[in-house]
Amino acid sequence: MAIEGGMKCVKFLVFFFNFIFWVCGVALIAIGIYALVALGRAPVAPVAASSWTPVGIVVLGVVIFFTSFFGCCGAWRESYCMVTTFAVLLSLIFLVEIAAAITGYVFKHKVHGLVEEGLWEAVRRYEKDPALSAALDAFQQEFSCCGVDNYTDWASVGPFGANDTVPRSCCRVATAACNVRPTPATVFAKGCLPSLEAWVKRNVVVLAAVALGIAFFEVLGVVFSCCLMRGIRSGYEVM
Known part of the structure; x- marks a missing residue:
C-alpha cells in the first residue's frame, strides 16, 4: 500500500x-x-x-x-x-x-554588430519607411539620443546632410529651428547605440x-x- x-x-x-x-x-x-x-x-x-x-x-x-x-x-x-x-x-x-x-x-x-547594423539601416531608411522613422523618433525622444554614435551621423543621410539638419526628435527643446545647424547645445549629443x-x-x-x-x-x-x-x-x- x-x-x-x-x-x-x-x-x-x-x-x-x-x-x-x-x-x-x-x-x-x-x-x-x-x-x-x-x-x-x-x-x-x-x-x-x-x-x-x-x-x-x-x-x-x-x-x-x-x-x-x-x-x-x-x-x-x-x-x-x-x-x-x-x-x-x-x-x-x-x-x-x-x-x-x-x-x-x-x-x-x-x-553589438547586429544592433549597430539594424540601427544604421534604420537611419538610412528614415525618409523611406514611415514605420521605422516613427520608431526612431520615439526612441530618440525617450532616451534623449540622436543618431547611431552621435548627432553628426545624420550628416551622411540624404536631405539631412544636404540641409545640415537632423530630425526634430533630436531636439533638446522643440523650436522652429532647433534642428538646423545642430550643436550639442540644441540637440542630444549622445548616440542611440548604447541605449538600444x-x-x-x-x-x-x-x-x-x-x-x-x-x-x-x-x-x-x-x-x-x-x-x-x-x-x-x-x-x-x-x-
Whole structure:
C-alpha cells in the first residue's frame, strides 16, 4: 500500500507539472508575440539573424503547450506509452533549449554588430519607411539620443546632410529651428547605440530568466514521468 500511495502521489505530481508546462507554453507564446511587437517598435531595420528569434519562441511555446496536454492525458489515463512519449518529447525540448542557450552565449559578442547594423539601416531608411522613422523618433525622444554614435551621423543621410539638419526628435527643446545647424547645445549629443544595446540586453535577461525557470520544471517533469513509467510498467495500480 505504501508503494501504491507513493505512485499515486507521483501521478498527481506529473499531472501538476504538466499543468505548469501548459502555463509555461502559454507564457512563451505571449513572450514571443511581445517580442514581435517590441521589435516592430524598436528603431532598427530587420536583419536576418534576429527576425527568426521571436517566431522561434512562439513555435517553442506551441510545442510545449501541446506536449503538456499530451502528458496530462497520459498521466490521467495511466498510459505507459503516452507518459514515455511525453518524457522523450520533454527531454528533446530541454536539449533544444540548452543548445539554444549555448549558441546564444557563444555568439553573444555579435549582438553589438547586429544592433549597430539594424540601427544604421534604420537611419538610412528614415525618409523611406514611415514605420521605422516613427520608431526612431520615439526612441530618440525617450532616451534623449540622436543618431547611431552621435548627432553628426545624420550628416551622411540624404536631405539631412544636404540641409545640415537632423530630425526634430533630436531636439533638446522643440523650436522652429532647433534642428538646423545642430550643436550639442540644441540637440542630444549622445548616440542611440548604447541605449538600444542596453534595451536589448534587458529584454534578453528577462527571456533568459523565464527560460531558466521553465528548464528547471522540465527536469523535474522528466524525473517524475520516469518514476510514473516505472510504476506503471511494474504493474502497480495507480489510482
